[in-house]
Amino acid sequence: MTYRIDPDVLHEVAVRAVGVPVDSGELITRTIELLAEAYPDLIDTTPGRWVGSKAGGVLGKVRFLYFSPREYIVIFGSPTGTQGFSGRYKHVDIHKFLLAGQIDSYDLESDDTTPLPPLRPGDRTCLERGHARGLTIHPGSWHLEYGRGAVPTTLPFAMVDTLLVSLEFESVRRSTVEFAKLIRRGRRRHG
Template sequence: MSYQIDPDVLQRVAAKVAGLTTDTDEIVMHAVELLADAYPHLIDPGPGRWVGSKAGGVLGKVRFLYFSAREYVVIFGSPTGTQGFSGRYKHVDIHKFLLAGRIDSYDLESDETRPLPSLLPGESTCLQRGHARGLTIAPGSWHIEYGRGAVVTTLPFAMVDTLVMSLELESVRRSTAEFTALLRRRLRR
């Protein structure tokens, strides 16, 4: 099965922008430009729309960059910090490439009582299929998130908390509009 996105490219982008500046807007903008340079047929470097997202209690902002049935790429983060549940995806691996800030996590099923090593700018981690973590995202943390597998199976987790627990219909509407725009763009090519 071939994929369009190479995690090694995402890792290089994160390493390149980490520590360039403390201005997170600049970091995100530069990361999107580098991703668009690497994948001009998939990622639009133009200004995107941020959408509120709450999944597993993790509240933040997401910018959708690429979405297909088998892969997605987003920028996610929070200016003030957040914590919650990673989700458990049976059919998708979730990679995180930290651009700024810090993410602390722990394995929910492990007999280990210590946290996993902190994720720092320029570093990456992968939540393997079927695993789950508790996590804390420090204030000012932003990362590239890449999902690989049966992406549609992630949508209930990504939307239900926002819709049912928060009753935040506008964020669900905006997310749906962003998914639709990305899919239309793919179909036009």
């Protein structure tokens, strides 16, 4: 199966964005510019809305940049930090490319009682299909996240915690609006 996005290109984008100031919003703007240069027909550069997201206890802000049934790209982060469960995706690989901060994680099923190496700016990791991790996202951490596979199968995990535990209907509504906008955009360009 062919995909439109190359994780190695996303890693190059993340490495080029490292060091750009976070507080002024420059990091996010520069990252989106670099992504749009690499994928001009895919990345939505129009000012988007940040959406609150709580999945697996991990609470943060997400900005949707590309969404299709087989791939997605978002920027995710937290100014104050968060921790929780990565999720277990049977049909999707989740790639993370750290732009700023630090992410600590550990494999939930291994016999190893030590954490995985910390993810630092410019680093990348992949949560392969069927695996799960515990993680801590340090304050001021932001990353590119790329999902590859049967993307609609990730939506229940991405929405259930926000909807049923937090009862945060507005975030679910905003997420749905952003997904629909990106799907319509993709259909207009490729349909």
